[in-house]
Amino acid sequence: MGDDKVLHVTDGDFEAKVINSDKPVLVDFWAAWCGPCRAIAPVIEELAAEYDGKAVIAKMNVDENPVTPGKFGIRAIPTLILFKDGNVVEQITGAVGKGMIAAALDKAIG
Amino acid sequence: MKEVLLSIIGAGPAGLAAGLYGGRAGLKPLLIEKLSPGGQVLVTDWVENYPGFPDGLSGYDLIEKFASHARLFGMEELSGEIEEIQPVDGGFELSLSGGEPVFSRKVIVATGAGPNKLGVPGEEELTGKGVSYCATCDGPFFRDQTVAVVGGGDSAVQEAVFLTKFASKVYLIHRRDSLRAIKILQDKAFSNPKIEMVWNTVVESIKGKDGVESVELFNRSEGRRWELKVDGVFIFVGIRPNTGFLKGLVDLDENGFIVTDDWMRTSRPGIYAAGDCRSKPLRQIVTAAAEGATAAYAVEHDLAMQE
The missing domain is CATH 3.50.50.60 (FAD/NAD(P)-binding domain)
Structure with a gap:
């Protein structure tokens, strides 16, 4: 499975694509040097396919985009932040199972 | 319901080695993992004590080698998290969160461990924030x-x-x-x-x-x-085993690690354990792999004895 449903966001388009989104957006903050980030990647891809149309599943590389992670005080990866109407509604640190992330998404979609 | 001879729970070094040996024994093992292969190895930056790799390699690269090696010999993979193991006639029914249950004649538990917490004020609130x-x-x-x-x-x-x-x-x-x-x-x-x-x-x-x-x-x-x-x-103050779902099913030691014999058999016939979740003196990639191999061998042996 590819990650074609996953939206790759940057410091430049974070505001437009995440904060101003009309759907809930889950952002996976990751880096290539982080083993657990790689472990969680397939889960993110599955969620992107399953929530297509209902929520946006996005990834941000923290090495290439230092501004946004700093703004949200991220000092650990993977960190997953769920945004709704531009606000943080859930923050999950570490590689967790799909069920926990799906539950947060379901709650945000309401 | 999906029916298999052998299920392996957890895709760290123990589970993947069990998958390799079980596959080569023709058992078509089913490896069940909630994330992608890895386990605690993924948090290690550099592995320099795995025999055969004198220059060392990253935990991620090593586990990729384990996984691709196991896949060569007929191991199947299923993404899911085990909620319960229920003993049923002739084997076990594994219930998975968000998935169909699986019937398995034998089960190898290789669920590993996670980091211990200090248990001091501020620790939980500041996790991920320093x-x-x-x-x-x-x-x-x-x-x-x-x-x-x-x-x-x-x-x-x-x-x-x-x-x-x-x-x-x-x-x-x-x-x-x-x-x-x-x-x-x-x-x-x-x-x-x-x-x-x-x-x-x-x-x-x-x-x-x-x-x-x-x-x-x-x-x-x-x-x-x-x-x-x-x-x-x-x-880094030690680890705690991922064995909560086994309480009452197999004997655990006072810290929750699974007690087995030399064949990796637990107190419950048909359930085996390998790797960091097992009660033992040394927790290393090499010992986990050895135990995975031993557990798969024990499964093969015990199935043959039942035929």
Whole structure:
């Protein structure tokens, strides 16, 4: 499975694509040097396919985009932040199972 | 319901080795994992004690080799998290969160372990905001900053040395007056000018508003209490097994690790255990792999005896 449903966001388009989104957006903050980030990647891809149309599943590389992670005080990866109407509604640190992330998404979609 | 001869729960080194040996024995093992293959190996930056790799390699690269090797011999994979193992006639029914149940004649539990928490005020609130259990994941966020590492075993000392790549200063805080880590790691730590040892000392709390600002320390031999300014706290104080779902099903030791015989058989016939979740003296990739192989061999043997 590819990650074609996953939206790759940057410091430049974070505001437009995440904060101003009309759907809930889950952002996976990751880096290539982080083993657990790689472990969680397939889960993110599955969620992107399953929530297509209902929520946006996005990834941000923290090495290439230092501004946004700093703004949200991220000092650990993977960190997953769920945004709704531009606000943080859930923050999950570490590689967790799909069920926990799906539950947060379901709650945000309401 | 999907029916298999052998299910393996957990895709770390033990589970993948069991998958390889089970596959080669023609058992078509089903490997069930909630994330992608890896386990705790993924939080290790560099593995330099796995035999056959004298130059060392990253935990991720090693586990990729384990996984692709196991896939050559007929191991199947299923993504899911085990909720319960129910003994039924002739085997076990495994219920998975968000998936169909699986019937399996034999089960190898290779669910591994996770980091212990210190259990002090501030730890939970500041996790991900300076409190970390993974130096390779989070170390780069502490460039030119001061961090504390808590613990005295191999992991604590190895990760303290690793963190000097980023941090300007690393305090290694240990409750005793000597390290438990192997000598080669101790030598690396003692000769590193960025590492300062803080002996006989425990962390009483972690303080900070939006991120870690300091730790409150207590020196047990001097009865002295003080506050140390740090930007991060990395905690390596042992592990706890991922065996909660097995309570009442198999015998566990006083710390929750699974008790087995030399064949990796648990107290419940048909359930085997391998790797870090097992009660044993040495938890390494090489021992996990050996136990995975042994468990798969025991399954093959026990199935043949039942025919």
